Amino acid sequence: MSTTATPANPRSRVITASLVGTTIEFYDFYAYATAAVLVFPILFFPSDNETASLLASFAVFGAAMVARPIGAMVFGHFGDKYGRKATLVASLLTMGIATVVIGLLPTFQQIGWVAPFLLLILRLAQGFALGGEWSGAALVATENAPKGKRAWYGSFPQLGAPIGFIIANFIFLAINWLLPHAEDPALKSEAFLAWGWRIPFLFSAVMVIIGLWVRLKLVESDTFKKAGESGTIRKMPLVTVFRHYWKQLILGTFIMLATYVLFYLMTNFTLTYGTAQADAAVPGSGFGYTDFVLMQIIGVVFFGIFTLLSGPIADAIGRRKLLLWVTGAIIVFGLTFNLFLLPQVDPKFTGALTQAFLILGFMLMGTTFGPMGAMLPELFPTNVRYSGSAISYNVSSILGAAVAPFIAVALWAATGGSPWLVGVYLSAMGVLTFIALIFTPETKDHDYESDLGLAQSAEL
Template sequence: MSTSPISAAQPNAAGQNSSTRIIFASFIGTAIEFYDFYVYATAAALVIGPVFFPHGSATAQALSAFVTFGIAFVARPIGSFLFGHFGDRIGRKSTLVASLLVMGASTTLIGFVPGYDSIGSLAPILLCVLRFGQGIGLGGEWGGAALLATENAPPGKRGWFGMFPQLGPSVGFLASNGLFFALALSLSDEQFRSWGWRVPFLVSAVLVALGLYVRLKIAETPAFKAAIERKERVKVPIATLLSQHGLPTLLGALAMVVCYTLFYNATTFSLSYGVSVLHIPRPTFLGMLCIAVVFMALATPLSAWAADRYGRKPVLIVGIVAAILSGFTMAPLLGSGQTPLVLLFLVIELFLMGVTFAPMGALLPELFPTNVRYTGAGVSYNLGGILGASVAPYIASVLAAHGGLPWVGAYVSIAAAVSLIGVLCMRETRDTQLM
């Protein structure tokens, strides 16, 4: 017996799942998870270097901080293998709860790790271990949240439903950056570096409790229930994925590169560069990022609507071509050091991130059958993170030091071109049935 996605429109048939509950549960989890992740990204740009790697120049401190930033992206595919296995074997709901717990505990504990001045080299070691834990948790989060939305979506609305997990990062970033912005305004530099930066990490515990309450109220997705009834589950989803669905996994990962590169170069790298090199006051730059991320949030529903109407590939192709061109704006806009032009650059990059990111909530799940969908969507998403984000701030910092911002802009354009190749080589998935 097969189950159509239209089941989402019939809450009673799907247990406790109503459209409102599904939308909120898929959104709130990714918002919290990405809040946790962006808290670290912001801290890495501002204080991780001096607190945990105090020896050496400011550049060396920044590079060390960005290395710890990249550790989580190495861990994320491992998390997608681990949580994807259980998500495809025992279900979406319990796996999503577990991923949220791992991510939240790791983030909260980072707020308690003493600095190098207190415990020496043990400080960066503990930081790296917990950063790895963040990556493991987030590696299992996104794929499950996307499946929760898309496997419950009515016909013709998968792009729209899949957009809600994609809104989570905008809200999570706005919350984390807004909190850092408020701290920057209310605390002195000494207070901020001493204890203020820890506050956003500790706030994560409260948000995780909220997320768990919402996640525990949802029921399993209709598509997974149908797969159980048809006895379609496989023993080792990752083995099946790599042996039978290797090409879609690779193409999905390539498609994700542009999203990550746009975001982390416009936020983590640009924040570090703007504060340390251009000498823009930290509160000013954080305020500009808060404004720019609103445009990312606005672009997300517009792009999702267009992806349902015109298809995933046309929307992504337009967005990626624009991203390629945007690389040429980095030097004249960001490099000017003038607040209006820097803000314009951040708005362009984050708007295009929203355009290219929104269709992924539907596209990646649509590339895979139900029995490996959690694993496949998660692995593609997180492999794209290794290619596009793990070393993006580090590479950008090195390029800026040696060739200036034009080199960094070229890096953004090249990364976007890689995604364009991936999208051009994949099939259109809008009319795929998630059974």
């Protein structure tokens, strides 16, 4: 019997639940990422050195990545032992509450060092929640997918990343634009810094209510039910995955590495570089905030399109083959940073080059990110699938996403404003991913129904 969506989980509900939930989670995550560049260095990490303030803000941003593997282990344990639905609801609530409270925080100017400390705690809560969110959403999609369409279904939770990015940044743009400006409306206003930045965080409450309504209607997949009936559900799935599937954990971690580094360079670093003035101590392209975010949003549209396109391609030719090709392209792309990212001497010329860079980078991002929703879960059997895929995905976030913005800014500053070393860094991470893919077997034909995991006796 093939794995298909049950009547209790019609396919439209499966797709909606996986897509809406990850959209909300990524919206919350990106709201913080945007504020980490535009607001938090000023309001939570003020200093006489702008680069130091930005690096401090990125350090707290990266701290969430450290919390993500912890969330993966906790949510993975409960997801593999009791089911996917409850963990998805819990992760959504945790992320939503943390995000809303960030919007209520007093600033450094009001309560001193306590403000960045509270921000750090809430950022860790966000990371903890996201650590359990992605894998659960990917499993809801792939464990309910029709035969031969697992990568296609697995691309829908991945689509939450570009949609969440677009919603978060459109809200930031709209608020900044609508508030009164003493100068150019493309720049940050005093009202935006005073209170406008809080609105996107508070708006998360509305989105969480919608997400909960959708997810509470789900029931467990037939695959997980079958694992329960066969007696393969583990008391300690975390022990099982580390003892018997450590090779898959390592391979999955490095398979995701280039994807993470690429994404956080295309979002955080490019926003920092693009909005830094050409005459600054560490020069950038000199675009206004509004102009550059609109350029990013155009690029992210291609991210979404290629995320969806990658699913059917991965179902047709295999996940490994597609990812080998796109990872090779990422390695080459990293060597072109100095050709695209230039100081704004001629606005039209620089703008066209930068837009082309963003579109190309996000196209690669969609093509590499889309198949991950199927490939990482396919590395593991049903009884440890949540734990295994979540740990791989989120440990990779430490090696890639947690340090990528920090390393990129440091390399950019070390070269006096040139981005070429940042691109070399991306290429090096791409080489590590390429090597991991070489040692990973194709997972397209992995049978969820028959691979339920080790029986109790095999564990002893």
